[in-house]
Amino acid sequence: MIFHSKRISQIPPYVFSSINKKKAELKKKGIDVIDLGIGDPDFSTPLHIVNKLKEELDNPANMKYPSYNGIPELRIAISEFYRRQYGVELDAETEVLILIGSKEGLAHLIPAMIDPGEVVLTPDPGYGVYRTAIQLANGVPFTMPLKKELDFKPELNAIPTTVLELAKLMLLNYPGNPTAATVDIAFFQKVVQFAKKYQIPVAHDFAYNMITFDNYEAPSILQAEGAKDIAVEFGSFSKTYNMTGWRIGYVVGNRSMIKALAVVKNNTDTGQFIPIQKAAAFALASEQSFISQNNAIYKERMMKVIELLNDIGIHAHVPRGSFFIWAEVPQGFTSFEFAETLLQEVGVVVTPGTAFGEGGEGYFRISLSVSIERLVEAGERLKSYYRTLSQ
Incomplete structure (x- = not known):
C-alpha cells in the first residue's frame, strides 16, 4: 500500500534524482558518463576553512x-x-x-x-x-x-x-x-x-x-x-x-x-x-583571494564551452555570473529530447530547460563544475555525434 498526502502526489520527481538514476544505469554498463548537470563545485573547500572546522570539533x-x-x-x-x-x-x-x-x-x-x-x-x-x-x-x-x-x-x-x-x-x-x-x-x-x-x-x-x-x-x-x-x-x-x-x-x-x-x-x-x-x-x-582564482577558472571553462557550442551551431548566452551556461536546443528537439539524446548517445548529462519550468522549453543548462579536460571531451563527443547525423 502507498501512504501519502494529496499534496505529495502533486509534486513531480526531483529532476536531478531522475538524472542520477539514469546516470548510474549507464555507469553499470561501463559507459564513461560526463555529468554537466548538477551545480556542485568541483573545487575543494579551502584548507584554512577545513582546518578551522577541525579546530572547533575539539x-x-x-x-x-x-x-x-x-x-x-x-x-x-x-x-x-x-x-x-x-x-x-x-x-x-x-x-x-x-x-x-x-x-x-x-x-x-x-x-x-x-x-x-x-x-x-x-x-x-x-x-x-x-x-x-x-x-x-x-x-x-x-x-x-x-x-x-x-x-x-x-x-x-x-x-x-x-x-x-x-x-x-x-x-x-x-x-x-x-x-x-x-x-x-x-x-x-x-x-x-x-x-x-x-x-x-x-x-x-x-x-x-x-x-x-x-x-x-x-x-x-x-x-x-x-x-x-x-x-x-x-x-x-x-x-x-x-x-x-x-x-x-x-x-x-x-x-x-x-x-x-x-x-x-x-x-x-x-x-x-x-x-x-x-x-x-x-x-x-579570512583571506578571500581564492574566490577570484576560482572565478578565473570558471571563466576559462565558460569560454571553452561557448567555443565548442558555437562550432556545432548551438547558440549560448555568455554569462557575467553563476557557473552555468544557458544554451538553446538545436532545431528538431524538445529540451527533454535533447538532454535524453545526449545522455543515451554520447554519455553526457545536461539539464533540460523544462526541469526549471515551462519557460525553459527550448533551452538546456550546462554546469561548469567539472574540469576543462572533461568539458572538452564532452564537446568532442557532441561534435562526433553531430557529424554522424549529417552523414
Whole structure:
C-alpha cells in the first residue's frame, strides 16, 4: 500500500534524482558518463576553512544545541560582510538569521509568508524548489516569464492587477539559475518601488553572489533604497566557498519576514552544528583571494564551452555570473529530447530547460563544475555525434 498526502502526489520527481538514476544505469554498463548537470563545485573547500572546522570539533562546548537564530559570531560576520561588500548596514540580532543551507530557508519562507490558496510570484524558468515549496504550502504559483528578449528579467508591469492584489510574496534570483542572467542596482530599485506599491514582500535568492566575471559585481537587492522595508536576501556558502555538503546559509533584511521564518524554523529544526557555523564565520573574515582564482577558472571553462557550442551551431548566452551556461536546443528537439539524446548517445548529462519550468522549453543548462579536460571531451563527443547525423 502507498501512504501519502494529496499534496505529495502533486509534486513531480526531483529532476536531478531522475538524472542520477539514469546516470548510474549507464555507469553499470561501463559507459564513461560526463555529468554537466548538477551545480556542485568541483573545487575543494579551502584548507584554512577545513582546518578551522577541525579546530572547533575539539571543543566540547561546541557539541551542544546551537542558538535557534544562529551563533552571534556568524551573524556578526555576515553583517560585517554586507557592510564591507555592499555598504549595507544590518542589525545582527534582528536582520540576520542562520539557515541549514539557503534551500532550506527558501522552502520554509513560503509557509511563513502565505496561507493556503494565496499567490506567490515566481520566475519561470527558475530553481525548482520555489514551485515545490509553494505547492507544499498549498499556495498558488503565478509564473513570471523570463524571456531572452528581456534579458531574462520579469516584465513586472505585465502582471495582472488582480494577481498583484492577491500576491503575498515575490521570488527573484540573480545571478540566475538556470539562466545565468545578471542585473544592475537600477533593476532592484524598480522591483522595490513596484513591491511597495502593491505591498508584496520580496525574497531574493543570492546564492551565486560572488561568482562573477569581467569586472561585473552582482548587486544586493538590499542596496536599493528602502529595500529592507519589504525584502530579504538569501545567501549561501555552498558555491563561493565550495561548502555544498556543509549545509550552511543565511537570510538578511526585513526583520518582520525574518521573524516569521524563524517561527517556522524554531518549530522544525534546532539549527546547524556549531563547528560548521564557526567555520563559516571564519570563512567570511579570512583571506578571500581564492574566490577570484576560482572565478578565473570558471571563466576559462565558460569560454571553452561557448567555443565548442558555437562550432556545432548551438547558440549560448555568455554569462557575467553563476557557473552555468544557458544554451538553446538545436532545431528538431524538445529540451527533454535533447538532454535524453545526449545522455543515451554520447554519455553526457545536461539539464533540460523544462526541469526549471515551462519557460525553459527550448533551452538546456550546462554546469561548469567539472574540469576543462572533461568539458572538452564532452564537446568532442557532441561534435562526433553531430557529424554522424549529417552523414
